[in-house]
Amino acid sequence: MMARERRVELPLTILLAVLFVGGWQWAVWFFAIAPIIIPGPIAVAVALRDGILSGELPAHFIVTFGEVMMGFFVGAVLGLAWGVLVGLSPLMERVVYPYIVAFQTVPKVAIAPIIVIWFGYGMTSKVIITATIAFFPVLANTIVGLRAAPRDQVELMIALTASRWQIFRLVRFPQALPYIFVGLDVAIVLAVIGAIVGEFVGAQSGLGYLILQRDFNLDMAGVFAILLILSALGIGLHLLVTRLRRHVVFWMEAGGDLTVGA
Secondary structure, eight states: OHHHHHHHHHHHHHHHHHHHHHHHHHHHHHTTOOTTTOOOHHHHHHHHHHHHHHTHHHHHHHHHHHHHHHHHHHHHHHHHHHHHHHHHOHHHHHHTHHHHHHHHHSOHHHHHHHHHHHHOSSHHHHHHHHHHHHHHHHHHHHHHHHTTSOHHHHHHHHHTTOOHHHHIIIIIHHHHHHHHHHHHHHHHHHHHHHHHHHHHHSOSSSHHHHHHHHHHTTOHHHHHHHHHHHHHHHHHHHHHHHHHHHHHSTTSOOOTTSOOOO
């Protein structure tokens, strides 16, 4: 059954894409929708080709990609570190975790202008904004994962006089890895959003900065072309984390019912 589903998965995906693009182009032609409202796929493809050939899109893509990866790395490392501290210490959870949750509830769009004022219009402010968005999913899933270790395994390690470090290394952390990768998967997609939010607030380069420029010039085809690039970037990063998870957590399946922080 699974082998049969995998054989039809790719053709169905391609068919759905063809139907969507074809229906989109037909709707633009049939209803005579103005390009300033919704451009057709052909216009978007032309804008994408011209942007790539001119070098404008690749140059701004490199800036945004750097912000996404650095912000994701910083947020993931901090989320993992704080998740381990909070997950293993009830005292830390009672003292620190409420402040972390309170910070997470603050809209990042609201604090983004403050971060830009503090750290300038360069890459630093974008990395910080991206890190704040990527931080919480990793933190929340790390905490849940560390507490998902089977109680009987922990008690067995205690009966064998294992140290807290040995229990963490041999039981809690391996059991938490599927949860952590779910958090990383969510975080790396949110990192793309964080970088664009930062560029919207204030930037001198990047795809978000380019979207604002093309919006101002009423170049909707150019805007859609950039959105297409961002979608491809998010899908690519998601597939990268998924492949890494399959190599690292090869002994267990990360089911879809794992708790995900957002």
